Amino acid sequence: MTNSFRAVCYASLAALCLMAVGCAPATPNKPDMSSPSSSGSAGSQGSAAGEGQRGGTRESTTGSSSLKELQEGKSTATPASSPLKDIFFDFDRADLRGDARDTLRANAAWLKSNPSARVEIEGHCDERGTNEYNLALGAKRAQSAKDYLVSLGIGGERLSTISYGEEIPVCREHAESCWHQNRRARFVVISGRPAS
Amino acid sequence: MMLRVAFTVLCLMMCPSLVAAQFKGEIVGQGGQKFPIAVSPLKNLNSGSDVARLSEGIADTMVHDLDLSGWFNVLDRSAYIENPQNSGITLGTFDFKNWSTIGAEGVVKGGFSVQGDEVTVELRLFDVYQNKERIGKRYVGKVKDYRRIAHKFVDEIINQFTGVPGIFNTRIAYVSTSGGRFKEIYVSHLDGSEKFQVTNNRTINLSPSWTPDGRSILYSSFKDRVQTLFLFELYSGREVKFPPRSGHYIGGKVSPDGQSVAASMEVAGNTNLFLLDRSGNVIRRLTDDRGIEVSPSWSPDGRQLVFVSDRSGSPQLYILDLASGKTRRLTYSGSYNTSPEWSPKGDKIVYTGRVGSRFAIFTISVDGGDPRKLTSEASDSEDPTWAPDGRFIAFSSNRAGRYQLYMMQAGGDNQRRLTGSGGDDTKPSWSPRLD
Numbered sequence: 001m002t003n004s005f006r007a008v009c010y011a012s013l014a015a016l017c018l019m020a021v022g023c024a025p026a027t028p029n030k031p032d033m034s035s036p037s038s039s040g041s042a043g044s045q046g047s048a049a050g051e052g053q054r055g056g057t058r059e060s061t062t063g064s065s066s067l068k069e070l071q072e073g074k075s076t077a078t079p080a081s082s083p084l085k086d087i088f089f090d091f092d093r094a095d096l097r098g099d100a101r102d103t104l105r106a107n108a109a110w111l112k113s114n115p116s117a118r119v120e121i122e123g124h125c126d127e128r129g130t131n132e133y134n135l136a137l138g139a140k141r142a143q144s145a146k147d148y149l150v151s152l153g154i155g156g157e158r159l160s161t162i163s164y165g166e167e168i169p170v171c172r173e174h175a176e177s178c179w180h181q182n183r184r185a186r187f188v189v190i191s192g193r194p195a196s
Numbered sequence: 197m198m199l200r201v202a203f204t205v206l207c208l209m210m211c212p213s214l215v216a217a218q219f220k221g222e223i224v225g226q227g228g229q230k231f232p233i234a235v236s237p238l239k240n241l242n243s244g245s246d247v248a249r250l251s252e253g254i255a256d257t258m259v260h261d262l263d264l265s266g267w268f269n270v271l272d273r274s275a276y277i278e279n280p281q282n283s284g285i286t287l288g289t290f291d292f293k294n295w296s297t298i299g300a301e302g303v304v305k306g307g308f309s310v311q312g313d314e315v316t317v318e319l320r321l322f323d324v325y326q327n328k329e330r331i332g333k334r335y336v337g338k339v340k341d342y343r344r345i346a347h348k349f350v351d352e353i354i355n356q357f358t359g360v361p362g363i364f365n366t367r368i369a370y371v372s373t374s375g376g377r378f379k380e381i382y383v384s385h386l387d388g389s390e391k392f393q394v395t396n397n398r399t400i401n402l403s404p405s406w407t408p409d410g411r412s413i414l415y416s417s418f419k420d421r422v423q424t425l426f427l428f429e430l431y432s433g434r435e436v437k438f439p440p441r442s443g444h445y446i447g448g449k450v451s452p453d454g455q456s457v458a459a460s461m462e463v464a465g466n467t468n469l470f471l472l473d474r475s476g477n478v479i480r481r482l483t484d485d486r487g488i489e490v491s492p493s494w495s496p497d498g499r500q501l502v503f504v505s506d507r508s509g510s511p512q513l514y515i516l517d518l519a520s521g522k523t524r525r526l527t528y529s530g531s532y533n534t535s536p537e538w539s540p541k542g543d544k545i546v547y548t549g550r551v552g553s554r555f556a557i558f559t560i561s562v563d564g565g566d567p568r569k570l571t572s573e574a575s576d577s578e579d580p581t582w583a584p585d586g587r588f589i590a591f592s593s594n595r596a597g598r599y600q601l602y603m604m605q606a607g608g609d610n611q612r613r614l615t616g617s618g619g620d621d622t623k624p625s626w627s628p629r630l631d
Contacts, residue, residue: 067418070377071398092510092532094465128555130534130548130578131402131623132447132460133504133511135423136467136488139444143465162422163444163462167379167400 062189066122066168077170083110084119084187087145088180091126094140096148100185104145107187108152116192121145123163124186126179127172131165138163145185160190230269231357234300235259237273237280238317239307248339250308250315251280257346258304258353260387261364264603265354265588266610271300280305285320287329295324302330304353315339319349321356330356343389351629363583367627368590369394369404369413370601373619381415383430383627386590386603386614394428395419403447403623408454410628416447425459425476438476446490448472451498458482458492458501469503469516482516483523493537493545495562502526502536502545502562513547515562526564533558535579539586539606546580546589557591559606570608577602581626590614592622 062082063069069076078086084107087100096104111117123138123145142161150156171178235258237251255273262268277294284290285307295303306319314336321331331352335345347364354362367390369383375393381404384391395401397419404415412429425438425445438445438459446467448459456479457472468489469482483489488506495501501516513526513536527533532550539546542562549558554573557580560566571577575595582589583603590603596613599620604611615621 065421067399067421070400073377129511129532129550130491130504132490133488133506133534135402135446136460136462136490139462139467140465140488146465161465164400164418167402167418 062119062187065120065162065188065190066124066164066186070168075170076168078186082187083107083114084189086184086186089141089183089185091128091179091183092137094123094137094144096144100145101148104148105152108149108154111149111154111158114192117189118158118160118191120188120190121159121161122186122188123161123165124168124182124184125166126182127166127169127174128179129166131167135163135165135167138165141183141185145187231267231301232269232271232299233262233302233304234271234276234295234298235262235273235304236276236278236306238319239280239283239285239305241307241309241318242311244310246310248310248315248342250310250317250339250342254306254308254317254319254342254346255304257343257387257389258350261347261350261362262353264364264386264610264612264614265350265362266605266612267354267357271298285318287322287327292322292324292327295322300324304349310339313339315342315345317342317345319345321353341390343385343387347385360585360587361629363585363588363626363629365630366584367410367630368581368601368614369406369415369625369627370592370615370621371402371404371623372615372617372621374617374621375619381413383413384615388615392430394430405449405625406627407450408452408628410630412450413625414448414450414457416445425457427474436475438472441478449492449494450474451494452496453498458494458503460490460492460503469501471518482518491535495538496540496542500538502538504534504536513545513560526562527560527567528564529567537581538562539582540584541586544586544606546582548578548580557589557608559589568608570604571611579623581624582606583626584628590624590626592620592624 061079062084063079066076085103087103121142123142125134125138142163146159146161149159169182171181235255237255240246240251259270262270275298285305301324303322303324308315308317317335319333320329323330333349333352337345350364351362364386367383367385371379372382373379378398379400380396381394381401382391383394394413399418401415401417404413411431412427414427416423416425423444425448427436443461443463446460446462448457450457459470459472460467461470466486468484469492471479471482473479485507490504492501492503499518502513504511505514510531511534513533514523515526516523530549534548536545536547544559544561546559548555551573555576555578556569556573557571557577559568575593577591577593580589580591587606588603589606590601592599593602599622601614601621601624602611603614
């Protein structure tokens with residue numbers, strides 16, 4: 001990450017964290033008939049991805065890696081204004097739902113218009129099940145996202161993957177309303193200044 | 197950082213001719229009658245005051261252990277007739293009637309003398325019915341380590357009753373968030389004493405397991421940003437970091453001979469098992485599948501591994517024979533079976549299975565027969581680990597709110613809480629027997 005981009009990240013992060021927490025639940029759900037998901041509200045990410053494309057024209061940040069956010073005591077939720085949106089998965093699944101493919105197409109479009117950006121794809125899981133299995137499952141999820149982005153023409157050398165399993169959730173309630181938010185892949189720009 | 201064990205125990209057999217238990221009550225494990233036993237506070241054998249409260253401290257520790265085992269009915273101290281400071285601690289110097297009257301069939305008596313920071317402790321087990329001494333031991337150690345003396349004597353008592361020593365002179369390694377939002381690894385005795393923090397790197401540390409010599413902990417950590425394995429030597433504080441690979445290590449277990457490590461490593465989204473040496477050099481690849489292969493656990497003879505694979509579409513347990521390379525599926529019931537550990541006796545596997553929306557502890561025979569659910573699905577229980585004698589299982593459960601560690605008999609009886617930290621305590625690994 002360049003220093004200038006890092007500065008942009010940090011300057012906007014505090015406000016964005018609040019926005020991310022405050023705005024996400026208020027995002028209206030778009031019914032997504034193509035999604036096989038039983039956890040419908042995750043489908044809202046498909047509509048949010050459209051903003052992500054337009055987001056390339058204003059100051060934007062994907063936030064830092066979840067581990068870094070955890071260490072700094074910050075929210076590990078992706079900032080609401082991030083041009084790269086999270087995708088979501090069904091329980092114990094790593095295959096891409098329809099809404100996830102929609103989001104990935106939008107993320108791919110942003111990556112094409114920001115060719116210097118390199119992205120680390122984080123795979124995450126909900127708290128249920130065994131830590132080690134979930135670390136492996138998170139890796140599968142991150143790889144699913146990477147493979148699809150590569151199939152859309154993004155160079156694989158720009159995309160790295162890491163799994164945090166169930167270890168760095170965005171919420172900690174013991175209910176499906178929280179769990180589906182944690183079954184995600186997250187996209188963090190690790191180098192290359194976003195276009196502005 | 198190192199674990200200080202400047203502790204030596206001199207263990208003197210005082211009645212070496214004694215062999216088999218002659219007690220009236222037989223301990224036969226689950227369903228058996230609990231043996232009524234009294235544990236007297238210890239007699240202070242020198243003139244100094246008992247500033248460290250050893251008299252009751254050593255007795256309390258023995259009472260706690262005996263109770264955790266589930267095999268004893270420890271009689272309440274308030275009913276004891278004898279004054280421990282006025283009565284003798286050897287055969288013929290006290291009255292057995294004081295113990296038979298309150299219903300004790302066995303009584304533990306002892307004395308201690310403190311010199312500087314050292315304590316000498318004598319402990320004896322008497323058969324109240326036959327008016328005989330069954331065990332007599334003398335221990336020398338640091339005053340601050342008095343609990344370990346108590347644990348060792350309880351292991352002797354259990355040996356007397358069952359023919360196999362107890363497991364209270366052991367430790368549990370586990371993951372705890374008690375220090376805040378990070379997951380750090382700790383080691384403590386079963387009663388929570390001598391708690392030692394193995395990691396303090398403010399990241400995520402997972403999957404601690406013991407080397408068979410009980411001297412080192414293998415664990416995974418994100419402390420260098422990407423997850424890898426570390427082997428930490430408790431007594432010296434030395435640590436070996438496994439060399440970085442193209443993939444990410446997820447977890448591993450040291451083999452029963454201590455020479456190799458079965459590890460799971462993720463490369464390009466697929467997690468497979470690898471055989472490594474103790475320094476982390478790859479000896480050979482063990483599985484080659486698209487998908488998830490994690491959580492290997494060695495058979496006691498080191499010839500087989502039980503592990504988790506999602507090759508059937510959901511996580512199930514499989515057994516790999518290392519010589520032939522052949523794999524067979526072990527679990528067929530349930531859609532989510534994980535975290536296996538092979539029993540020290542070799543006959544069973546303990547694991548976590550999903551029941552409805554909850555997780556419970558199960559055992560299954562290595563031939564796939566006799567699957568048994570040991571914990572209630574009213575809450576979640578996960579991460580089982582065998583005691584070194586194969587007669588107890590420790591696990592984590594959220595039955596009282598946050599995840600804490602529990603232990604139970606191997607058949608599921610006598611489920612008892614071990615930890616009460618402010619955070620979540622998970623991923624217990626039971627040590628081998630310690631010196």
